[in-house]
Amino acid sequence: MISEIEYKVLSILNDNWKNLDEISNELNIEKYKVLRTLGFLKEKGLIELREEKIKKYELTELGKKYLKEGLPERRLLNLLKERKEINLEELNKYFNKDELAFSLGFLRKNGAIKIENGKVIYIKEIETYEKYLENINENTIKLFKGRKGIIEEKEETIYYAKINEKGKEILKNYKPEEYIEKYTKEVIDKKIYKNKKFRPYDIRINIEEENIGRYNPYLEFLDKIREELISMGFKEMDKYNMIISHFWDLDCLFIPQDHPAGDISIMDAFYIKNIQYIEDFPKDLFENVKKTQLKYFKTFDENISKRAMLISHDTAISARTLLNAEKPGKYFLIEKVFRYDTIDAKHFIEFNQLEGIVLDDNLTFLDLLGILKELVVNVVKAKNIKFYPAYFPFTEPSVEVYAEHPKLGWIEVGGAGVFREELLKQFNINYPVLAWGLGVDRLATIYLNINDIRELHTRNIKKLQE
Amino acid sequence: MVVLDVSLNELYKLLNKKLSEEELSEYLLNIKCELDEINGNNAKIEVKDFNRIDLYSLTGIARELKGILNIENGIPKFEIKDSPYSLIVDKEISNVRPYIVGAIVKNVKLNEDRLKDLIQLQEKISQSFGRNRQKVAIGTHNFDLIEFPVYYKLADPETKFIPLGFDKELSLREILENTEPGKKYANILNKYNKYPILIDSNNNIISFPPIINSNKIGKLDINTKNIFIDVSGTDLEKILLALNVIVLALKDFGGEIYSINVIYPDKKIKTPELKIIKKEMDLNKIKKYLGIELDDKKIVEYLNRKRMNAKIENNKLIIEYLNYRDDILSEYDIIEEILISYGYNNLKPREIKIYTKGELSKERKIINNIRKIMVNMGCIEIYTPILSNKDINSLLNEDREIIELINPASSSYNSIRVYLLSSFLQLLSENNELKFPAKIFELNRVSYIKNNKIIEDLDLLYIYSNYEVSVNDSLKVLKRLFKELEIDFDIRNSNHKFLIDGRQGDIFVNNENIGWIGEIDPNILEKLDIKYPLTGFEISIKELMKYIKYDI
Known part of the structure; x- marks a missing residue:
């Protein structure tokens, strides 16, 4: 049994060898399709197929350029013809080293120039060989022997086919009208299938898979964490901004304005050139914070507080949420923060943080540890957890959380604490607020099995498509 | 970050006990320090608590560990003897660097490791706590070479002396201009025309605070026994605290502390003011928020191990501690001390019983709904950085002002994108790989300035690429999206410079322009070396949200 295209190819073959180009031209079918068909026909034993390897010469990109613009010796000779003599040093500007060395040698050998006291002097016009590049033949190869990078040798396979006796037999008995080729609506409407058979396909044929729509794997990971938090009863905070004041990012969190950057990583922030100040806070809160800062740190500069910056940690949004949070209340957020850093496989300047707060009367540090344990089980997927004392300017007591990850062993997964009373007082809150933050990017790299943190952002679209 | 180089021999000598690496690492974590690495006798220890400058020395670390290890409890023992020596502060200096305090510690037993530790302690305090010597700078000097009283006063910039580490005299001006510490800290003194010096009664300059000591008096070696310390700065409380930490460290190196009289024009103080x-x-508040049941005796015992004395009287907890620390503000600070002493890992985490309804924000629900529609249409979701290259941003920008960073980490990320298309083009110009047909989208943040106001928006970008593209390829996706969202829109002619003339439009909802649609101009693509025909649209989701009948 042969297909329509196999029939077409077979029908133009005869007892003489025909090459692939001829067949393709005659049928007006692309070469690769013809070649594939020839393969099938050979497998079915209907044709003879033979390959011949031949050497072929082609111009390289440089060769093509020389053909168009002239060989370097031609350009040099033209230049000298016009100027009569030129300093060698000056020529270095117009030609690269190898081109110049060859051209000088060639022209001198053929008596077109001479070199005296560092000067190149024109003598006479001679023939250069670019016209031989138009059609590469044996003579061209001889002339350019030893000059690299102008002509390249390539090997090409030429295919020849001829029909055999079995092929002729099949061809004789082939009746295209007996088969349905394409399964069309017409086949249904006119009930053609009642009288004819469908032509069989080779259904093992190799074709590309269908394209797919797909969520970004990293965002999908973050969505999963959000689902976990929702199931734990946390509400997503809705007061995020990328650009916020120094006030929200640092001052209202009991961090002294004059603390040297570099000590506390959240102070390695990006500041904005075009907009210096931003007033995104309530006036009475601002006054409270100012009072607190003056009381405990003795200095407070209103202009520093109003400086516009890129949010450097999501605790700033937890603080904002305190403004009208419910009690009891549980809130969380996963959002981008920005920190100045040297970019490498372990550090990028934008990353997501998972941040949360819990508000209620009578909460204690042990409740915080309870939440952290639940988080580690649900989000980090680890069973064992360890706690160590920590320091954050905005919490007391503070804790650092380590989890025993199934793949990596003990890793630091986050920090937490009870918001300082001094901080809460600024918001007129007189009950405990537990606060915690987990680094989700580290977990994402484990989950997605990547080694370079920069790859959490898309770097290769094709990879996502495949 | 404060990272110390510590001699383990000295540390174990002070502790009277050797620890294994695991033990040391574990105990350090319990005093908010982290063992970064061990190299023979040397350990790198990170001190994480910025309020505990006493931990910037192995003596401080040992003091704290002794409590945790139950080797020594309660307030560390100390004694201060009076001395007849004075430090006289000139009236003029109050405008430049107003405060100075000092002390003498005699019979200190130094060695190489201890000397290194002392110098490190001074450096770390003046760097972090002292705000790079602006607020606090410390000098230690050879007491035996000084003729008291000592004067703290202003001097002419041409005043000369031999600074530490030099072999010839330099003027104060030359020190600021030509020496390394001078250049590093010149900003503290630049605006003044006279500079502070510390000078003794024989007219020998002891130091040039806060820049550098003298090469003779201000040079300590392992044979120095008697040390004069000065701490100068702009904040009296801070310099007093720093002095307390230094004298205690020297005391732990075997020294005896002597006070001196600091005579200001208007007052006289005796320093150090090291005291309980x-x-x-x-107590009720502490017990309420402690979370664990502890009887009074235990509370006292746990505080003792944090180098405090404590007693309970009439429901009050009376605590006493030495003022090498100043970080006890309220009951919560005491709660932390008790819990650390009890051991965080001995605490039983409590399952929290607050029943609240978990919910995504309204914005997130809408974002997720739109993402779902796009994925259902067979699109691939990409996620690109918010920061992008300003030049690429400028190629697209028309009426928006690009937000630029003052201190970018790299030119690839020196501004915030005005369109998601900027980030997409940047991505494609950095990694030119696509498979045809490509249906791509991103829903993410953009920001820019318009009419002097910062706008933060969420945009949806759709891009289609194939051997042959047309604006219709984008339009049909847009139409489906709006049909799913049940929102009407119309398209009007536009003339964006990054889209092909006559094959582009603005998208309007309720007479508001919410975005563009069109074919990307190949002239733009050429500049970025992108070799794919592209069509797409980008719309503002924040604008769209107003019309979304949301009830998910």
């Missing part, structure tokens, strides 16, 4: 601080705390 007594505070009354609300």
